[in-house]
Amino acid sequence: MNRKLKKYLKFLYSMKFGIGLLIVIALLSLLGTLIPQGNDPLFYEQNYSKTISEIILTFDLDDLYFSPAYLFLTGLLLINLFFCSINRFRPIFTKSFKDPSLEKFIDQKEIFVRIRKSDDFSSKIKKIGFSKLKNKKLGSKEVYYAFDGKIGHLGSWLTHLSIIIIILAFTYGKFKGFDEFVYGLPGEVLSLENEDYDIRIDNYKVLFRKDYTVDQYISDLTILDKGGRELLSGKSMVNQPLRFDKFNVYQNSTGWALDAYLFKDDKSYKEKVLYNSEVFVEDDQKIALQLVDFYPDFTMEEPSKPTTKSPFLNHPVALYALFYDGVRVDMGLNHLGDPIEYENYTFVLKDPKMFTLLQVASDPARGLALLGGLILLIGLFLAFYINPKTLILVKEDTYDLLYIGQGKNDKAFTIKKDKILEELEVD
Amino acid sequence: MDLFKVESGLFYLALAGYFIAMILYILLFVNKKESLNKRAKNVLLVSFALHTLALITRGVNAGRIPLSNQYEFATAFAWGIGLCFLIFEKKFNFALMGTFVSPILFLVIGYAAMTDKSIRPIMPALDSKWLAIHVSLAIISYGSFAVAAGISAMYLASDRIFKKNFENLSLADKETLDMISYKASAFGFLLLCLVMITGAIWAEAAWGRYWAFDPKETWSLITWIIYAIYLHLRKSKGLQGRKAAIFSIIGFASVIFTYIGVNTLLPSLHSYI
Numbered sequence: 098m099n100r101k102l103k104k105y106l107k108f109l110y111s112m113k114f115g116i117g118l119l120i121v122i123a124l125l126s127l128l129g130t131l132i133p134q135g136n137d138p139l140f141y142e143q144n145y146s147k148t149i150s151e152i153i154l155t156f157d158l159d160d161l162y163f164s165p166a167y168l169f170l171t172g173l174l175l176i177n178l179f180f181c182s183i184n185r186f187r188p189i190f191t192k193s194f195k196d197p198s199l200e201k202f203i204d205q206k207e208i209f210v211r212i213r214k215s216d217d218f219s220s221k222i223k224k225i226g227f228s229k230l231k232n233k234k235l236g237s238k239e240v241y242y243a244f245d246g247k248i249g250h251l252g253s254w255l256t257h258l259s260i261i262i263i264i265l266a267f268t269y270g271k272f273k274g275f276d277e278f279v280y281g282l283p284g285e286v287l288s289l290e291n292e293d294y295d296i297r298i299d300n301y302k303v304l305f306r307k308d309y310t311v312d313q314y315i316s317d318l319t320i321l322d323k324g325g326r327e328l329l330s331g332k333s334m335v336n337q338p339l340r341f342d343k344f345n346v347y348q349n350s351t352g353w354a355l356d357a358y359l360f361k362d363d364k365s366y367k368e369k370v371l372y373n374s375e376v377f378v379e380d381d382q383k384i385a386l387q388l389v390d391f392y393p394d395f396t397m398e399e400p401s402k403p404t405t406k407s408p409f410l411n412h413p414v415a416l417y418a419l420f421y422d423g424v425r426v427d428m429g430l431n432h433l434g435d436p437i438e439y440e441n442y443t444f445v446l447k448d449p450k451m452f453t454l455l456q457v458a459s460d461p462a463r464g465l466a467l468l469g470g471l472i473l474l475i476g477l478f479l480a481f482y483i484n485p486k487t488l489i490l491v492k493e494d495t496y497d498l499l500y501i502g503q504g505k506n507d508k509a510f511t512i513k514k515d516k517i518l519e520e521l522e523v524d
Numbered sequence: 525m526d527l528f529k530v531e532s533g534l535f536y537l538a539l540a541g542y543f544i545a546m547i548l549y550i551l552l553f554v555n556k557k558e559s560l561n562k563r564a565k566n567v568l569l570v571s572f573a574l575h576t577l578a579l580i581t582r583g584v585n586a587g588r589i590p591l592s593n594q595y596e597f598a599t600a601f602a603w604g605i606g607l608c609f610l611i612f613e614k615k616f617n618f619a620l621m622g623t624f625v626s627p628i629l630f631l632v633i634g635y636a637a638m639t640d641k642s643i644r645p646i647m648p649a650l651d652s653k654w655l656a657i658h659v660s661l662a663i664i665s666y667g668s669f670a671v672a673a674g675i676s677a678m679y680l681a682s683d684r685i686f687k688k689n690f691e692n693l694s695l696a697d698k699e700t701l702d703m704i705s706y707k708a709s710a711f712g713f714l715l716l717c718l719v720m721i722t723g724a725i726w727a728e729a730a731w732g733r734y735w736a737f738d739p740k741e742t743w744s745l746i747t748w749i750i751y752a753i754y755l756h757l758r759k760s761k762g763l764q765g766r767k768a769a770i771f772s773i774i775g776f777a778s779v780i781f782t783y784i785g786v787n788t789l790l791p792s793l794h795s796y797i
Contacts, residue, residue, distance in 0.1 A: 112760060116753055123749040130739040130790055162737040253759060267735060276732065310645040335648035336729050347732040458732040466734060470721040477717060480759060481710045506762065508703040 110180030118174045129161035175264050182257045192250040202489050209498040212521035225513045227488050239492040252480025255472055262469030266462035274460040282452050292343055295321045301453040309407050314348045316453045350454035353391040360443040384442045385420040413449050496523055527585035534578035539633055541571025546630045549622040561619045572606045591659040592646045598636030604667030605629040612671050616704055618696040625674035654726035662719045666779050668712030673776030675705040676769035702764050705772050713751045720744055739790040743782035750775045
């Protein structure tokens, strides 16, 4: 391979490059928290100067975390970590699971110190974590040794691996998973866009506390196949989704829906369930009624600000907007049952009930991401708290030779080790 | 008995105690008298006990673990700094650590004192065991980072400190300060990973996704990257001393922004915490 290419490849999996990428990713992430994400282009045009909004929209800074630049950098980080892990795989695994050559240590005479023979040697070395020594005869010499905590070498490698797994799991989940919202009233069967299943809402209730704050939203649901066969029944509540093997159903939100009736020339013309914020458009878009808001227990205690005293249907009032030929012609409060009239049209709103808004999501790599998280924790624990230590004691006639080493420059260990050597070392 | 008043009384007593402890630690720095060290430590210990009682009282009064709004997290965060400080102080036992950590503790509890203390029912999304685990871990993690930052500040100021004459005071050498700061950062980082993992599990159950680049999540990631770079460089390139201390302080600044800055300056799903 060309030397220059080799150099570039080496740089690609170097620590320097990895850290540089992390810094750039951190800075870009920071930028993403300063620019509101995921809004319409109009939002940026209205809230920023022309130049800045153009920069935001040109460089996809409005969807920064999924912009080509961010994905490219994450991809490079993935490559960096992957090749770094491959490169370090053999030496790290050898270090982690195989004792190093004892002979090589013995040959380095300068690393040993002469110590006097001591009866409490075992208790002394126990203080620095060596509880059991192995024994081997090397030539005429009796050697006692321990290579403890070798697994600690694996820590950083596992940490790298875990980040690779987490990034891949997140990416795979984004591509292979889905996320959609459906809403409806009890008794309705809702079709899903992304899966060949339906969800029937069997019941829906909202539990209130004494102060009328919401304690829980509960949807009783049944998942059906396209033939109408019941596959799973259960509850979906906030923090407790209904888990089906193909997707999960999350209790997301709620609102009010009314039965809306339209009369034309005093004759029944159309009727529909009108959900909060929804528009009832009819007669070739000539007439439309929007349910702007709904107050189950209406009050005007604060002038000019309609509100509700409780979540219960004691005094139901709807705030509506009426459109004729695309122009808003009326807006006001409607006591349910009272007619809303314009020209030859009449709307009547009745029978309010709460609907449930469900989020249906699937992320096939959720478990993999969790596994990545667990590996990360194990890796960090090994990296921070398992210190590979070596002790070699060579028995000699008058004195013994001792070497104590460590793999992670742990100062507490060094202090303890120095203390032991101070006590045993021959002047 | 009005538990809210009891909690409030205990909280303000603890706040006053932390303030006195901070002043004593500063006087210790100025006057170099061993007796001040003992007094400061005792006052801080009593304040911590009062603070613990205040948190327990709030938990009893609210009927839940009190970790669900700005005030509750701020006061628990200060408690976490107090706990980590006492643990590290007991383990390494040297004077002046409090001079650098107690101001951080006082600032955080001071922030708590300025927030709304009323007990409100929690929204269903916050009624989760994962929330309790997630936030409890965050308190200890952030507390460790605070101790690491305080000790790092002490490290940076150590040339000045050691030039002064501190008779009878057990002062740590620079190497030990560096080691304690590293140990606190490493412990905090391990817990930060757990915070992010438990937060992801909670987010998945509540919102149907475990990571959504919400500003709080993103700032946690930024904090994570800062500490990851620091600890990686330390492990593989032996980074220590002044540069390590600066990293630790920058990391803690990011922690503070993740907690206070995101809540006050950026829109986030986590704005209640």
